[in-house]
Amino acid sequence: MSNLIIRKVAVLGAGVMGAQIAAHLINAKVPVLLFDLPAKEGPKNAIALKAIDNLKKLSPAPFGVKDDARYVEPANYEDDIARLAECDLVIEAIAERMDWKHDLYKKVSPHLAPHAIFATNTSGLSITKLSEGFSDELKARFCGVHFFNPPRYMHLVELIPTSHTRPQIIDDLETFLTSVVGKGVVRAKDTPNFIANRVGIFSILAVMAEAAKFGLRFDEVDDLTGSRLGRAKSATFRTADVVGLDTMAHVIKTMQDNLTDDPFFPVYETPAVLAELVKQGALGQKSGAGFYKKEGKTIKVLDPKAGQYVEGGAKADELIGRILKRPAAERLKLLRESEHPQAQFLWAIFRDVFHYIGVHLESIADNARDVDLAIRWGFGWNEGPFEGWQAAGWKQIAEWVQEDIAAGKALSSAPLPSWVFESTVAEKGGVHTNEGSWSPATKTFAPRSKLAVYDKQVFRAPLVGETGIDPKTYGKTLFETDVVRAWVDDRAGEDDVVIVSFKSKMNTIGPSVLDGLVQAIELAEKDYKGVVVWQPTSLKLGTPGGPFSAGANLEEAMPAFMMGGAKGIEPFVKKFQQSMLRVKYASVPVVAAISGIALGGGCELLLQSAKRVAHIESYIGLVEVGVGLVPAGGGLKEAALRAADAAAQVGASNGDMLKFLTKSFENAAMAKVSASALEARAMGYLKPSDTIVFNVFELLDTAKKEARALTAAGYRPPLPAKGVPVAGRSAISTIKAQLVNMRDGNFISAHDFLIASRIAEAVCGGDVEAGSLVDEEWLLTLERRAFVDLLGTQKTQERIMGMxxxxxxxxx
Incomplete structure (x- = not known):
């Protein structure tokens, strides 16, 4: 058994990708040396230093916490090359030039540690050709590791071995990338552009070709090929602008140079409009113009015939919009049979991709699963192309595609391979089954990877055609209501922790959810080791999902408001508070497993749990100000308790209490939401002892293990908080004085002033002397009273209705 420990990584090349890979490794607490050429002027590390500084300005942010940029160590090949020996993994990420890469390899290879894995982040060059000139020993440690841009957020990493790469190296690297870096790893064959770019760029080229054929505008195409098809909102042409038209042209050129025998070769010709835009320096978003151009607040779209930008806004026809909402089989049948140009266009782009993946599956991937996951994780599609084909009816779609090929309507005359019609694929209705996914080379359904790292994934990324792994029904149900399911993983040794999953919209928390949560705690206290609150929606796309909970269910509380006014809501608020106390003081640990958003009441639930396990992409905050209210489920109470604890630890006097409250007050009064779990820790929503996981698929397993560990260590709930010193009226006055300045300077409205004042009163313990001792019920009453009072105001009601x-x- 191998135990690869990556103590330090070197990234060679401080360009866009290299610097962002370094940043995400720092997120994962992996020390990084970021190399680039020595600067000709100023400090030798100026190029790397500038790249690190630029990382702090990028949006979306490469770092979970911006200040972590200081942990990336700048380096240059002249002064620091010997430090490569410190690194267990070296990732080359310089420009896509074979000759430049070879020159760099000659320079660095003598300095690599004898055990180090050497990898290239090339997006499409041959890994085998890149390794030419290496010793046999270094070839065995060399492979491709292709991150997608931006590396922090894109789930996909393609791992590309050569025939020389030692299998253990690939297994070790896949384990590291999956668990430590949090990625979805797909193994690709060493073919041009690998899997995701090969299929994804072909798909974009097909869209461009068919759009021209049917005379559709670029913005019209983007409306047709984005979220309506379950793909990225940026769709086709806007995605090209974001990626960079020069980058896209380069990837297409790789296909032109290396795929001359491909039956789809004519499709790889650079579209004339793309070539012209690149020639003019209109490279998309980074140059301010591409297929789209922003003029003031108006976004205009290129009219290639007129050669100028025109008003945008072309949309899918209403009829086509309705067709796209139909089930898969019906949808494709209607698109194929319709005479509408938008329908014909959509059928054509589906057909083109089905045709392409059918012809090329054997040459580019081990099996169909790798193609689908690569496209989902690398291009943001809700389902992969093989999944779409299978969902629409495998045999029927295959026959229609073959008919179009015979009629000369397809982009190539190459027939679909015989396995599409004659193998067990046709018998089973598609390439994905419970046995595995179709591999043309072995003529079998290849099972999922058995690497030990995947034992931590209770649910792997689901595929159309597989059954029995739905997290909403998996395991043994203990009880289920309309809004809550309590269940256990009924595998041997896994059935000792109760899992609570919400079923409400956005996993909001209303009275019935609270009832279910309390019932689950009571069950666990009788027969189980703990409770984990986990939402199965976090598995959407296999990428950061959620929501953990969007907060209290205001809609469910509206009838009480309509009947009894603001006072009619008070019983619900009190029930919420008491339920949160039940979570906090349960005899077994309640662990919150967080991904996606945890806002308002969702944040208050995790604050009062025994422990929190959060996915890196967790966005946490008390946001009630947005609807004119204050947090009233114990969030402000917890801020007061934590401030008292922090003050006690350093022996602060009563007069110094305010400084321990300032951050919590600002978080709530400004409705700040963390941009990552790392930032949530810095904001105080997560404790230093809480666990942050990088792979969303490991969240549930880790949370269950944390619950068991707490119980094994003799878990006892905290003693009820009594005699808690609070900051009192002097601190409230200090905060209000600052708020007055903001109100009078028109930075906040009069109603914002009122809400923030009520938050200050709650976190400071109300109108009492500094250092006065209170209990939790006192603090909860302050929260509840502020909530009800604000709900009675017209301006808060306007905010709620607006939301x-x-x-x-x-x-x-």
Whole structure:
């Protein structure tokens, strides 16, 4: 058994990808040396230093916490090359030039540690050709490791061995990338552009070709090929602008140079409009113009015939929109049979991709699963192309594609391979089954990887055609209501922790969810080792999902408000508070397993859990200000308790209490939401002892293990908080004085001033002397009273109605 420990990584090349790979490794607490050429002027590390500084300005942010940029060590090949010997993994990420890469390899290879894995982040060059000139020993440690941009957020990493790469190296690297870095790893064959770019760029080229054939505008195509098809909102042409038209042209050129025998070779010709834009320096978003151009607040779209930008806004026809909402088989049948140009276009781009993956599966991937996961994780599709084919009816779609090929309508005359019609694929209705996914080379359904790292994934990324792994029904149900399911993983040795999953919209928390949560705790206290609150929606796309919970269910509370006014809500607020105390003081540990958003009441639930396990992409905050209210489920109470603890640890006097509250007050009063789990820890929503996981698929397993560990260590709930010193009226006055300045300077409204004042009163313990001793019930009463009072105001009611109707905060 191998036990690869990556103590330090070197990234060679401080360009866009290299620097961001370094940043995400730092997120994962992996020390990094970021190399680049020595600068000709100023400090030798100026190029790497500038790249590190630029990382702090990028959006979306490469770092979970911006200040962590200081942990990336700058280096240059002249002064620091000997330090490569310190590194267990070296990732080359310089420009896509074979000759430049070879020159760099000659320079660095003598300095690599004898055990180090050497990898290239090339997006499409031959890994085998890159390894030419290496010793046999170094070839055995060399492979491709292709991150997608931006590396922090894109789930996919393609791992590309050569025939010389030692299998253990690939297994070790896959384990590291999966668990430590949090990626979805797909093993690709050493073919041009590997899997995701090969299929994804072909798909974009097919869209461009078919759009031209049917005379559709670029913005019209983007409306048709984005979220309506379950793909990235940026769709086709806007995605190209974001990626960079020069980058896209380079990837296409790789296909032109290396795929001359491909039956789809004519499709790889650079589209004339793309070539012209690159020639003019219109490279997309980074140059300010591409297929789209922003003029003031108006986004215009290129009219290639007129050669100028025109008003955008072309949309899918209403009829086509309705067709796209139909089940898969019906949808494709209607698109194929319709005479509408938008329908014909959509059928054509589906057909083209089905045709392409059918012809090329054997040459580019080991099996169909790798193609689908690569496209889902690398291009943001809800389902992979083979999944789409299978869902629509394998045999029927295959026959229609073959008919179009015979009629000369397809982009190539190459027939679909015989396995599509004659093998067990046709008998089983597609390439994905419970046995595995179709591998043309072995003529079998290849099972999932058995690497030990995947034992931590209770649910692997699901595929159309597989059954029995639905997290909403998996395991043994202990009880289930309309809004809550309590269950256990009924595998041997895994059935000792109760898992609570919400079923409400956005996993919001209303009275019935609270009832279910308390019932699950009571069950666990009788027969189990703990409770984990985990939401199966976190598995969407196999990428950061959620929500853990969008907060209290305001809609469910509206009838009580309509009947009894603001006071009619008080019983619900009190029930929420008491349920959170039940979570906090349960005799078994309650562990919150967080991914996606945890806002308002969802944040208060995790604050009062025994422990938190959070996925790196967790966005946590008390946001009630947005609807004109204050947190009233114990969130402000917890801020007061934590401030008292922090003050006691350093022996602070009563007059110094405010400084321990400032951060919590600002978080709530400004409705700050963490941009990552790492930032949530810095904001105080997660404790230093809480666990952050990088792979969303490991969240449930880790949370269960934490619950068991707490119980094994003799878990006892905290003693009820009594005699808690609070900051009192002097601190409230200090905060209000600052708020007055903000109100009078028109930075906040009068209603914002009122809400923030009520938050200050709650976290400071109310109108009492500094250092007065209070208990939890006192603090909860302050929260509840502020909540009910604000709910009775017209401006808060306007904010609530605005949010319910539009989903956006109302500023009044």
């Amino acid at each position: 319910l109707q539009t989903g956006k905060p109302v500023r009044n």
